[in-house]
Amino acid sequence: MNQELISEGKCVFCEELLEKSKINTHLKKHLKDFLKQEPLGTSFLLQIFTYPNYKKSPYFIYLLVDGEAKMKDIDGFLKDIWLDCCGHMSEFEGRIAKSRKLVDILEKGMDVGYEYDFGSTTYLQIKVVEEFSYKSPQKIYLLSRNEPLKLMCHTCKEQPASVMCSVEQWEDQEHMFCDECATKHEEVCEDFADYAALPIVNSPRMGECGYEGGYIDKERDGIFVM
Ligand SMILES: [Zn+2]
Ligand SMILES: [Zn+2]
Ligand SMILES: [Zn+2]
Ligand SMILES: [Zn+2]
Incomplete structure:
Protein backbone atom coordinates (compact mmCIF):
# COMPACT_ATOMS: atom_id res chain seq x y z
CA MET A 1 0.00 0.00 0.00
CA ASN A 2 2.98 2.27 0.34
CA GLN A 3 2.93 4.32 -2.79
CA GLU A 4 6.01 6.06 -4.05
CA LEU A 5 5.00 9.70 -3.75
CA ILE A 6 6.64 12.16 -6.06
CA SER A 7 6.37 15.61 -4.61
CA GLU A 8 6.73 18.66 -6.83
CA GLY A 9 5.86 22.31 -6.61
CA LYS A 10 5.45 25.24 -8.99
CA CYS A 11 7.54 28.37 -8.61
CA VAL A 12 5.31 31.45 -8.32
CA PHE A 13 7.80 33.59 -10.25
CA CYS A 14 8.40 31.50 -13.40
CA GLU A 15 5.76 28.74 -13.05
CA GLU A 16 8.36 26.02 -13.50
CA LEU A 17 7.44 22.68 -11.92
CA LEU A 18 10.30 21.58 -9.68
CA GLU A 19 11.23 18.56 -7.62
CA LYS A 20 10.88 19.09 -3.91
CA SER A 21 14.64 18.94 -3.39
CA LYS A 22 15.34 21.72 -5.91
CA ILE A 23 12.79 24.35 -4.93
CA ASN A 24 14.66 25.96 -2.07
CA THR A 25 17.69 26.92 -4.14
CA HIS A 26 15.51 27.91 -7.07
CA LEU A 27 13.37 30.32 -5.03
CA LYS A 28 16.39 31.90 -3.36
CA LYS A 29 17.78 32.82 -6.78
CA HIS A 30 14.56 34.59 -7.77
CA LEU A 31 14.22 36.32 -4.43
CA LYS A 32 17.66 37.91 -4.64
CA ASP A 33 16.56 40.00 -7.64
CA PHE A 34 12.90 40.24 -6.79
CA LEU A 35 13.42 41.76 -3.35
CA LYS A 36 15.78 44.48 -4.59
CA GLN A 37 12.70 46.29 -5.89
CA GLU A 38 11.19 46.38 -2.40
CA PRO A 39 11.86 48.90 0.38
CA LEU A 40 14.45 48.08 3.00
CA GLY A 41 13.17 46.07 5.95
CA THR A 42 13.22 42.46 7.03
CA SER A 43 11.67 39.39 5.48
CA PHE A 44 12.15 35.66 5.84
CA LEU A 45 11.92 32.67 3.55
CA LEU A 46 10.13 29.86 5.40
CA GLN A 47 10.00 26.18 4.52
CA ILE A 48 7.11 24.39 6.21
CA PHE A 49 6.66 20.63 6.26
CA THR A 50 5.48 17.77 8.45
CA TYR A 51 7.50 16.51 11.37
CA PRO A 52 10.20 15.16 11.51
CA ASN A 53 11.94 16.36 8.34
CA TYR A 54 11.57 17.91 4.92
CA LYS A 55 12.99 14.88 3.16
CA LYS A 56 10.28 12.55 4.44
CA SER A 57 7.41 15.02 4.09
CA PRO A 58 5.55 14.91 0.76
CA TYR A 59 3.75 18.07 1.89
CA PHE A 60 5.54 21.40 1.82
CA ILE A 61 4.91 25.14 1.66
CA TYR A 62 7.34 27.96 0.93
CA LEU A 63 6.43 31.40 2.20
CA LEU A 64 8.03 34.79 2.03
CA VAL A 65 6.92 36.55 5.21
CA ASP A 66 7.42 40.12 6.28
CA GLY A 67 9.24 40.75 9.56
CA GLU A 68 6.44 43.07 10.71
CA ALA A 69 3.89 40.26 10.46
CA LYS A 70 3.02 38.40 13.65
CA MET A 71 3.23 34.76 14.63
CA LYS A 72 -0.57 34.71 14.56
CA ASP A 73 -0.45 35.54 10.83
CA ILE A 74 1.52 32.34 10.20
CA ASP A 75 -0.82 30.44 12.52
CA GLY A 76 -3.85 31.72 10.58
CA PHE A 77 -2.30 30.98 7.21
CA LEU A 78 -1.46 27.39 8.16
CA LYS A 79 -4.99 26.85 9.43
CA ASP A 80 -6.47 28.30 6.24
CA ILE A 81 -4.40 26.32 3.79
CA TRP A 82 -3.78 23.03 5.59
CA LEU A 83 -5.36 22.49 8.96
CA ASP A 84 -8.61 23.95 10.19
CA CYS A 85 -11.27 21.29 10.61
CA CYS A 86 -13.26 22.65 13.55
CA GLY A 87 -11.31 25.38 15.28
CA HIS A 88 -8.88 23.43 17.46
CA MET A 89 -6.13 25.03 19.51
CA SER A 90 -2.64 25.42 18.11
CA GLU A 91 0.75 26.25 19.53
CA PHE A 92 4.24 27.17 18.44
CA GLU A 93 7.14 25.33 20.06
CA GLY A 94 8.41 27.02 23.20
CA ARG A 95 4.97 28.63 23.58
CA ILE A 96 6.01 31.60 21.47
CA ALA A 97 3.22 34.15 21.90
CA LYS A 98 1.20 34.62 18.73
CA SER A 99 1.20 38.38 19.27
CA ARG A 100 4.97 38.55 18.76
CA LYS A 101 6.39 40.07 15.58
CA LEU A 102 8.38 37.74 13.35
CA VAL A 103 11.34 40.10 13.32
CA ASP A 104 11.64 39.69 17.11
CA ILE A 105 11.46 35.90 17.01
CA LEU A 106 12.87 34.46 13.80
CA GLU A 107 16.42 34.25 12.54
CA LYS A 108 18.09 32.37 9.75
CA GLY A 109 18.61 28.66 10.46
CA MET A 110 15.96 28.49 13.17
CA ASP A 111 13.47 25.60 13.42
CA VAL A 112 10.12 26.17 15.08
CA GLY A 113 7.77 23.29 15.79
CA TYR A 114 4.04 23.83 15.49
CA GLU A 115 1.09 21.76 16.66
CA TYR A 116 -2.50 21.93 15.57
CA ASP A 117 -5.16 20.16 17.69
CA PHE A 118 -3.89 18.68 20.94
CA GLY A 119 -6.10 15.59 20.48
CA SER A 120 -5.38 14.13 17.04
CA THR A 121 -2.42 16.41 16.53
CA THR A 122 -0.88 17.46 13.23
CA TYR A 123 2.81 18.28 13.82
CA LEU A 124 4.54 20.75 11.52
CA GLN A 125 8.05 22.15 11.35
CA ILE A 126 8.85 25.67 10.22
CA LYS A 127 12.39 26.27 9.04
CA VAL A 128 13.76 29.77 8.50
CA VAL A 129 15.92 29.13 5.45
CA GLU A 130 16.84 32.73 4.64
CA GLU A 131 16.64 36.23 6.02
CA PHE A 132 16.53 39.29 3.72
CA SER A 133 17.01 42.98 4.41
CA TYR A 134 14.02 43.97 2.27
CA LYS A 135 10.31 44.04 2.97
CA SER A 136 8.02 41.40 1.56
CA PRO A 137 5.36 42.79 -0.83
CA GLN A 138 2.74 40.92 1.22
CA LYS A 139 2.62 39.96 4.88
CA ILE A 140 2.56 36.35 3.74
CA TYR A 141 3.40 35.52 0.16
CA LEU A 142 2.87 31.93 -1.01
CA LEU A 143 5.82 31.06 -3.24
CA SER A 144 5.27 27.35 -3.72
CA ARG A 145 3.46 24.35 -2.29
CA ASN A 146 3.39 20.71 -3.29
CA GLU A 147 1.05 19.96 -6.15
CA PRO A 148 -1.66 17.36 -5.40
CA LEU A 149 0.09 14.06 -4.72
CA LYS A 150 -0.36 11.16 -7.13
CA LEU A 151 -2.51 9.12 -4.76
CA MET A 152 -4.07 6.21 -6.61
CA CYS A 153 -7.13 4.15 -5.71
CA HIS A 154 -6.01 1.27 -3.47
CA THR A 155 -8.51 -1.10 -5.05
CA CYS A 156 -8.21 -0.71 -8.83
CA LYS A 157 -4.85 1.10 -8.77
CA GLU A 158 -5.83 2.75 -12.05
CA GLN A 159 -7.76 5.88 -11.14
CA PRO A 160 -6.78 8.75 -8.85
CA ALA A 161 -8.19 8.35 -5.35
CA SER A 162 -10.88 10.90 -4.58
ZN1 LIG B 1 11.12 30.06 -10.86
ZN1 LIG C 1 -11.46 18.93 14.23
ZN1 LIG D 1 -14.74 1.67 5.20
ZN1 LIG E 1 -10.67 2.41 -8.05
Whole structure:
Protein backbone atom coordinates (compact mmCIF):
# COMPACT_ATOMS: atom_id res chain seq x y z
CA MET A 1 0.00 0.00 0.00
CA ASN A 2 2.98 2.27 0.34
CA GLN A 3 2.93 4.32 -2.79
CA GLU A 4 6.01 6.06 -4.05
CA LEU A 5 5.00 9.70 -3.75
CA ILE A 6 6.64 12.16 -6.06
CA SER A 7 6.37 15.61 -4.61
CA GLU A 8 6.73 18.66 -6.83
CA GLY A 9 5.86 22.31 -6.61
CA LYS A 10 5.45 25.24 -8.99
CA CYS A 11 7.54 28.37 -8.61
CA VAL A 12 5.31 31.45 -8.32
CA PHE A 13 7.80 33.59 -10.25
CA CYS A 14 8.40 31.50 -13.40
CA GLU A 15 5.76 28.74 -13.05
CA GLU A 16 8.36 26.02 -13.50
CA LEU A 17 7.44 22.68 -11.92
CA LEU A 18 10.30 21.58 -9.68
CA GLU A 19 11.23 18.56 -7.62
CA LYS A 20 10.88 19.09 -3.91
CA SER A 21 14.64 18.94 -3.39
CA LYS A 22 15.34 21.72 -5.91
CA ILE A 23 12.79 24.35 -4.93
CA ASN A 24 14.66 25.96 -2.07
CA THR A 25 17.69 26.92 -4.14
CA HIS A 26 15.51 27.91 -7.07
CA LEU A 27 13.37 30.32 -5.03
CA LYS A 28 16.39 31.90 -3.36
CA LYS A 29 17.78 32.82 -6.78
CA HIS A 30 14.56 34.59 -7.77
CA LEU A 31 14.22 36.32 -4.43
CA LYS A 32 17.66 37.91 -4.64
CA ASP A 33 16.56 40.00 -7.64
CA PHE A 34 12.90 40.24 -6.79
CA LEU A 35 13.42 41.76 -3.35
CA LYS A 36 15.78 44.48 -4.59
CA GLN A 37 12.70 46.29 -5.89
CA GLU A 38 11.19 46.38 -2.40
CA PRO A 39 11.86 48.90 0.38
CA LEU A 40 14.45 48.08 3.00
CA GLY A 41 13.17 46.07 5.95
CA THR A 42 13.22 42.46 7.03
CA SER A 43 11.67 39.39 5.48
CA PHE A 44 12.15 35.66 5.84
CA LEU A 45 11.92 32.67 3.55
CA LEU A 46 10.13 29.86 5.40
CA GLN A 47 10.00 26.18 4.52
CA ILE A 48 7.11 24.39 6.21
CA PHE A 49 6.66 20.63 6.26
CA THR A 50 5.48 17.77 8.45
CA TYR A 51 7.50 16.51 11.37
CA PRO A 52 10.20 15.16 11.51
CA ASN A 53 11.94 16.36 8.34
CA TYR A 54 11.57 17.91 4.92
CA LYS A 55 12.99 14.88 3.16
CA LYS A 56 10.28 12.55 4.44
CA SER A 57 7.41 15.02 4.09
CA PRO A 58 5.55 14.91 0.76
CA TYR A 59 3.75 18.07 1.89
CA PHE A 60 5.54 21.40 1.82
CA ILE A 61 4.91 25.14 1.66
CA TYR A 62 7.34 27.96 0.93
CA LEU A 63 6.43 31.40 2.20
CA LEU A 64 8.03 34.79 2.03
CA VAL A 65 6.92 36.55 5.21
CA ASP A 66 7.42 40.12 6.28
CA GLY A 67 9.24 40.75 9.56
CA GLU A 68 6.44 43.07 10.71
CA ALA A 69 3.89 40.26 10.46
CA LYS A 70 3.02 38.40 13.65
CA MET A 71 3.23 34.76 14.63
CA LYS A 72 -0.57 34.71 14.56
CA ASP A 73 -0.45 35.54 10.83
CA ILE A 74 1.52 32.34 10.20
CA ASP A 75 -0.82 30.44 12.52
CA GLY A 76 -3.85 31.72 10.58
CA PHE A 77 -2.30 30.98 7.21
CA LEU A 78 -1.46 27.39 8.16
CA LYS A 79 -4.99 26.85 9.43
CA ASP A 80 -6.47 28.30 6.24
CA ILE A 81 -4.40 26.32 3.79
CA TRP A 82 -3.78 23.03 5.59
CA LEU A 83 -5.36 22.49 8.96
CA ASP A 84 -8.61 23.95 10.19
CA CYS A 85 -11.27 21.29 10.61
CA CYS A 86 -13.26 22.65 13.55
CA GLY A 87 -11.31 25.38 15.28
CA HIS A 88 -8.88 23.43 17.46
CA MET A 89 -6.13 25.03 19.51
CA SER A 90 -2.64 25.42 18.11
CA GLU A 91 0.75 26.25 19.53
CA PHE A 92 4.24 27.17 18.44
CA GLU A 93 7.14 25.33 20.06
CA GLY A 94 8.41 27.02 23.20
CA ARG A 95 4.97 28.63 23.58
CA ILE A 96 6.01 31.60 21.47
CA ALA A 97 3.22 34.15 21.90
CA LYS A 98 1.20 34.62 18.73
CA SER A 99 1.20 38.38 19.27
CA ARG A 100 4.97 38.55 18.76
CA LYS A 101 6.39 40.07 15.58
CA LEU A 102 8.38 37.74 13.35
CA VAL A 103 11.34 40.10 13.32
CA ASP A 104 11.64 39.69 17.11
CA ILE A 105 11.46 35.90 17.01
CA LEU A 106 12.87 34.46 13.80
CA GLU A 107 16.42 34.25 12.54
CA LYS A 108 18.09 32.37 9.75
CA GLY A 109 18.61 28.66 10.46
CA MET A 110 15.96 28.49 13.17
CA ASP A 111 13.47 25.60 13.42
CA VAL A 112 10.12 26.17 15.08
CA GLY A 113 7.77 23.29 15.79
CA TYR A 114 4.04 23.83 15.49
CA GLU A 115 1.09 21.76 16.66
CA TYR A 116 -2.50 21.93 15.57
CA ASP A 117 -5.16 20.16 17.69
CA PHE A 118 -3.89 18.68 20.94
CA GLY A 119 -6.10 15.59 20.48
CA SER A 120 -5.38 14.13 17.04
CA THR A 121 -2.42 16.41 16.53
CA THR A 122 -0.88 17.46 13.23
CA TYR A 123 2.81 18.28 13.82
CA LEU A 124 4.54 20.75 11.52
CA GLN A 125 8.05 22.15 11.35
CA ILE A 126 8.85 25.67 10.22
CA LYS A 127 12.39 26.27 9.04
CA VAL A 128 13.76 29.77 8.50
CA VAL A 129 15.92 29.13 5.45
CA GLU A 130 16.84 32.73 4.64
CA GLU A 131 16.64 36.23 6.02
CA PHE A 132 16.53 39.29 3.72
CA SER A 133 17.01 42.98 4.41
CA TYR A 134 14.02 43.97 2.27
CA LYS A 135 10.31 44.04 2.97
CA SER A 136 8.02 41.40 1.56
CA PRO A 137 5.36 42.79 -0.83
CA GLN A 138 2.74 40.92 1.22
CA LYS A 139 2.62 39.96 4.88
CA ILE A 140 2.56 36.35 3.74
CA TYR A 141 3.40 35.52 0.16
CA LEU A 142 2.87 31.93 -1.01
CA LEU A 143 5.82 31.06 -3.24
CA SER A 144 5.27 27.35 -3.72
CA ARG A 145 3.46 24.35 -2.29
CA ASN A 146 3.39 20.71 -3.29
CA GLU A 147 1.05 19.96 -6.15
CA PRO A 148 -1.66 17.36 -5.40
CA LEU A 149 0.09 14.06 -4.72
CA LYS A 150 -0.36 11.16 -7.13
CA LEU A 151 -2.51 9.12 -4.76
CA MET A 152 -4.07 6.21 -6.61
CA CYS A 153 -7.13 4.15 -5.71
CA HIS A 154 -6.01 1.27 -3.47
CA THR A 155 -8.51 -1.10 -5.05
CA CYS A 156 -8.21 -0.71 -8.83
CA LYS A 157 -4.85 1.10 -8.77
CA GLU A 158 -5.83 2.75 -12.05
CA GLN A 159 -7.76 5.88 -11.14
CA PRO A 160 -6.78 8.75 -8.85
CA ALA A 161 -8.19 8.35 -5.35
CA SER A 162 -10.88 10.90 -4.58
CA VAL A 163 -12.19 9.73 -1.23
CA MET A 164 -10.91 7.82 1.79
CA CYS A 165 -12.51 5.75 4.50
CA SER A 166 -11.24 6.72 7.95
CA VAL A 167 -12.20 3.32 9.41
CA GLU A 168 -9.87 1.34 7.14
CA GLN A 169 -7.27 4.06 7.46
CA TRP A 170 -7.06 3.42 11.20
CA GLU A 171 -6.41 -0.24 10.55
CA ASP A 172 -3.97 0.50 7.76
CA GLN A 173 -6.16 -1.39 5.27
CA GLU A 174 -6.98 -0.30 1.73
CA HIS A 175 -8.68 3.02 2.38
CA MET A 176 -8.29 5.32 -0.64
CA PHE A 177 -10.81 4.91 -3.42
CA CYS A 178 -11.71 6.33 -6.79
CA ASP A 179 -15.37 7.30 -7.29
CA GLU A 180 -16.24 3.95 -8.80
CA CYS A 181 -14.55 1.80 -6.15
CA ALA A 182 -16.01 4.05 -3.43
CA THR A 183 -19.48 3.01 -4.54
CA LYS A 184 -18.46 -0.62 -4.05
CA HIS A 185 -16.90 0.13 -0.67
CA GLU A 186 -20.12 1.72 0.47
CA GLU A 187 -21.84 -1.64 0.06
CA VAL A 188 -19.47 -3.42 2.44
CA CYS A 189 -18.75 -0.63 4.94
CA GLU A 190 -21.69 0.92 6.77
CA ASP A 191 -19.53 3.51 8.48
CA PHE A 192 -18.39 4.84 5.11
CA ALA A 193 -21.84 6.09 4.14
CA ASP A 194 -22.50 7.18 7.71
CA TYR A 195 -19.52 9.31 8.64
CA ALA A 196 -16.20 7.75 7.61
CA ALA A 197 -15.93 9.04 4.03
CA LEU A 198 -13.50 11.93 3.75
CA PRO A 199 -12.31 13.71 0.62
CA ILE A 200 -8.74 13.36 -0.64
CA VAL A 201 -7.19 16.79 -0.15
CA ASN A 202 -3.72 18.25 -0.48
CA SER A 203 -2.92 18.53 3.19
CA PRO A 204 -1.18 16.67 6.01
CA ARG A 205 -4.49 16.96 7.89
CA MET A 206 -6.20 14.67 5.38
CA GLY A 207 -8.24 11.95 7.09
CA GLU A 208 -8.17 13.61 10.53
CA CYS A 209 -11.22 14.81 12.41
CA GLY A 210 -13.46 15.27 9.37
CA TYR A 211 -11.00 17.58 7.58
CA GLU A 212 -12.39 18.55 4.18
CA GLY A 213 -9.77 20.86 2.73
CA GLY A 214 -8.47 24.40 2.97
CA TYR A 215 -10.08 27.79 2.43
CA ILE A 216 -7.37 29.26 0.19
CA ASP A 217 -5.49 28.18 -2.92
CA LYS A 218 -8.30 25.68 -3.53
CA GLU A 219 -7.34 24.76 -7.07
CA ARG A 220 -4.23 23.01 -5.75
CA ASP A 221 -6.10 21.40 -2.89
CA GLY A 222 -8.00 18.91 -5.06
CA ILE A 223 -7.01 15.48 -6.26
CA PHE A 224 -4.31 15.18 -8.88
CA VAL A 225 -5.36 15.09 -12.51
CA MET A 226 -3.92 12.31 -14.68
ZN1 LIG B 1 11.12 30.06 -10.86
ZN1 LIG C 1 -11.46 18.93 14.23
ZN1 LIG D 1 -10.67 2.41 -8.05
ZN1 LIG E 1 -14.74 1.67 5.20
